[in-house]
Amino acid sequence: MEPLALLDETKAALRVLLFVSRHEGTNITEIIRSMQVGQKAIYTALKTLNNLNLIEEKTGSRFPYPRLFYLTEKGQNVAERLIEIERLLKT
Numbered sequence: 001m002e003p004l005a006l007l008d009e010t011k012a013a014l015r016v017l018l019f020v021s022r023h024e025g026t027n028i029t030e031i032i033r034s035m036q037v038g039q040k041a042i043y044t045a046l047k048t049l050n051n052l053n054l055i056e057e058k059t060g061s062r063f064p065y066p067r068l069f070y071l072t073e074k075g076q077n078v079a080e081r082l083i084e085i086e087r088l089l090k091t
Contacts, residue, residue: 003052012037014082016045020055020069021079027066054078 007013012035019031031042046069049055054075060066071079 006048006052010045010048011041013045013048016042017049017054017071017075017079018082018086020049021071021076021083024070025068027060027068029066031069049075 001009015035015037016031019035020026023030023034028042028046031046032039035042037045046055046057050057053072055069056072058068058070060068
């Protein structure tokens with residue numbers, strides 16, 4: 001499936017990408033607490049973003065070894081453009 005279509009079909013993918021861009025190294029708990037989207041949608045969005053190489057997952061170094069999410073270079077480029085789109089829509 002085409003990447004844009006995949007992002008379009010995945011509920012909350014763009015919002016999760018924006019959240020990770022604003023909170024580098026965030027974990028799933030913080031994403032769930034901060035977004036008004038169901039947990040399943042968040043997990044699906046994270047999987048999609050990872051498959052598209054927009055985010056990467058690292059394991060924290062301290063117990064309970066949380067899953068931490070960071071933007072890839074490609075993800076940073078996409079997020080910058082989304083932030084610009086968001087800004088334009090607010091004006």
